[in-house]
Amino acid sequence: MSTRSPRSEPAPVPAEVVDIERALSRITHLAGRVRQHERLMAAAGVPLDRATVSVLRQLADRDPLRPSELAARLAVEPSHVTRQVQRLEQLGYVARVADPEDRRAQRIELTADGAAVVDRIREASRRGMQNALKDWSPEDLRQLAALFNRMVDDFVSSAAEAEAAD
Structure with missing residues (x-):
């Protein structure tokens, strides 16, 4: 007979x-598809x-950032950010x-042209979302927005707690 106590199973x-x-x-899968992009x-x-x-x-969202901060936020290697920044510098x-x-x-900071490009991308994204949700009532959209924001805030808090525990 074992003297170990039984492990409790997670709920x-x-x-x-x-x-x-x-x-x-x-x-995430739909948004990440090449054709969608x-x-x-x-x-x-x-x-x-x-x-x-x-x-x-x-x-x-956080202009300006050091390249190392940018890499950390994107969860990529600094060399990846260096290549992207060089490309974006060439484009102005x-x-x-x-x-x-x-x-x-x-x-690294956005230029006026960079800010205009981000605005165009965000506007196109919003229009696509608006089209996809065109049959939703204003109340359903308000409720979804509130719940999404609440969920994101809770995800951020949970991630911060996990990082603090590490």
Whole structure:
């Protein structure tokens, strides 16, 4: 006979959480498809790949950032960010500026042209979403927006707690 105490099994995941996870997985898959990205770029009139769009969106939300901060936020290697930033510099969408906290370091910021491109991409994305949800009532849209924001806030809090525990 074993003297070990039995391990308690984790509680089952509620069916609603399973459904939410499945729906989010489907949305992520649809949003990440190459053809979907190409349609979005065509609607925005911007011939950029997904990686450069991700960099632009991050900078639009948190401008300016050090390249290492940008890489961390995107969860990619710094060399990946370097290539994307160089491409965006060539297009005139970003510029390197001195870091006010450390003159030896640089930050990446959007130019006016870069901000305009992000605005066009976001507008095209919103129009696509509006089209997909065209049959939803204003109340359903308000409720969805509130629940999505609540979910994202909870995901952010949970991630912060997990990082603090590490």
